Amino acid sequence: MSAPLAEVAQPTRNGWRVSEPPPPYDVPLPETPTIRRVVANNPGPMTGNGTNSWVVEHADGCVIIDPGSEAPEHLDALVHATGGRPVTHIILTHTHRDHLEGARPLGARLGVPVCGFYQSEEPAFTPDIGLRDGDMIAGLRVLYTPGHASDHICLETPEGIIFTGDHIMGWSTTMVPPAPYGSVRQFLDSMDYLRARDSHLLLSAHGPAITRVTECIDGLVAHRHAREKSIMALLPAHPCTLDEILDSMYHKLRPDLRRAARLNLHAHLEKLHEDGRVSLRDDRWMKIAP
Incomplete structure (x- = not known):
């Protein structure tokens, strides 16, 4: 059973890292007046406490970012989190399973397109609307950020909030696979790209909100450089x-x-x-x- 919202513990910090105890699953958690988080009950070593699905209001309704789990209770919670507003799009930051799994079932249920980077990394998935760097969709700007995945995008609101998918997470460093699926060089270039956006809030697909944006980005970049040095030393x-x-x-x-x-x-x-x-x-x- 999910805990009441009042019992959700606050995030804690350790250097650039920010972590939190397991939040309630499949419950709409207000992040801002127009953004709600619904955490899927799929915790694990690669997903942390679970996948964050984001419900984001815009002028014509709302979008759902990274539906994650296809569990009925999670999809029900996402529909509930809309507050009755029409859903115009489902958007994927990338096509790894813990983000993609619920997208088609929810898209079919709501009758809306599932959107993602135009060159999908997942052979079995083709987005209904293919997105490119700089595109605007439902009030969000698309930022192409390869590194963790070749089809990874972030999404930026007009207020400077960035949904970072798995590219930037506060609870852990992200996995960067080898080519053709990922690239350390692309990952670092994408970090520079996001740092230059001068955002004040990062909302990732796993873990709590990141308010110390520059500190977190610089910490993650320093970690990559330190790892490179340790590899050369060993x-x-x-x-x-x-x-x-x-x-x-x-x-x-x-x-x-x-x-x-x-x-x-x-x-x-x-x-x-x-x-x-x-x-x-x-x-x-x-x-x-x-």
């Missing part, structure tokens, strides 16, 4: 497989996080290879002597 001078490097870097890695750590490592090695700092031959990586 990378052996002889050729090693990806799994050998991973095992040398993580001695007590939780089994449920191994895949994400491996993907992140692979993506960082790809960038270091592009930078001419490591070599790759026969699926083995090696540091290039300065």
Whole structure:
């Protein structure tokens, strides 16, 4: 059973990070007078407390961003969160399963288009309305932000609030997979893009609101640079497989996080290879002597 709103604990901060205890699931949580959050009951190591679905009012009704779960109680909660206002669009920040799963069922139920980046990363999904960087939809500006996913977008309100999907999260760093699905270089470029927007509030797809925007972005960028340095410091001078490097870097890695750590490592090695700092031959990586 979901907790009453009065019992929802406030977020806590640790440096650039901001976290919160599990919020009530499938209950509309007011974020601003025109924005409500509905948290899906799909917690896990990659989703934190669950996927945030956002209901955002605009002049002609409202949009739903990242419906997430297809569980009936979650879709019911999203409809309830509209307050009876017409839903004009469903918008996906990207097509990973914990964002996409409820989109088609909810779109069919409401009779509205499901929108996303025009080049979908998911072969089985084609958006009804394909979006590009700079497009305007339902009062929101589309910001193309590849890195975590090749089809990742953020959405900006006229008031300077940005829905960041998985690109920026306060509770954790995001997974950046290797090409063709992701890119550390693109991730960092997208961070620069968002930092230049001078937003005062970031609302991500997992975790609480981020009010210290610059501090969070700078912290996440510094984490990526520090990870790059640690990889170079620990990378052996002889050729090693990806799994050998991973095992040398993580001695007590939780089994449920191994895949994400491996993907992140692979993506960082790809960038270091592009930078001419490591070599790759026969699926083995090696540091290039300065």
